[in-house]
């Protein structure tokens with residue numbers, strides 16, 4: 001059933017042409033993703049849903065860990081990411097990844113010239129059969145996935161830090177393991193994602209495991 005849904009999604013959401021494009025394997029992740037690696041290695045989820053993919057660096061990590069896992073990624077990949085990447089130039093995170101300022105400028109220029117969507121998919125070269133890029137916004141796009149018959153075993157939420165993303169995932173896929181990023185985000189704002197995850201865990205009786213940015217809900 002889910003393989004049929006995956007195949008159907010694949011034909012509805014084709015990849016852009018990526019030949020000749022420069023891939024930038026740059027992640028916005030904040031650490032602790034070995035918790036997700038461990039789930040993938042131990043439980044071998046057949047289908048994963050990632051909400052918020054950016055340049056698909058995290059997606060590449062999941063796809064590289066298990067040669068059978070198939071991933072559907074939801075992200076608008078809109079042009080707002082161009083300005084966002086431009087703002088990263090000179091900032092600590094991008095400077096850690098690319099210490100040379102000229103490389104940082106090239107990063108921003110490539111995202112602008114190639115577009116965020118094509119640049120993200122260029123980063124997943126070789127994974128064309130196992131990744132479907134769904135351009136859209138959570139939670140609306142999630143209902144469409146469900147209607148198609150897609151049933152993820154594992155969900156990774158790294159989008160806009162909204163409670164509704166978790167609520168809708170639990171409603172649509174009560175058996176999926178739900179995980180995500182941003183546990184450590186926003187110290188001065190009282191860790192908003194942590195509050196969201198804690199509230200959901202309380203309501204549904206989940207236990208939380210967390211490490212740096214990464215959180216995992218256990219039933």
Ligand SMILES: C[S@@+](CC[C@H](N)C(=O)[O-])C[C@H]1O[C@@H](n2cnc3c(N)ncnc32)[C@H](O)[C@@H]1O
Nearest residue numbers: 027028029052053054058075137138158159160
């Ligand atoms: C922090 S980045 C994701 C980082 C990525 N997982 C990585 O490790 O590099 C957040 C992404 O969420 C996307 N996004 C924002 N709101 C969204 C929504 N409602 N649904 C899906 N994606 C969303 C943005 O376009 C952006 O690419």
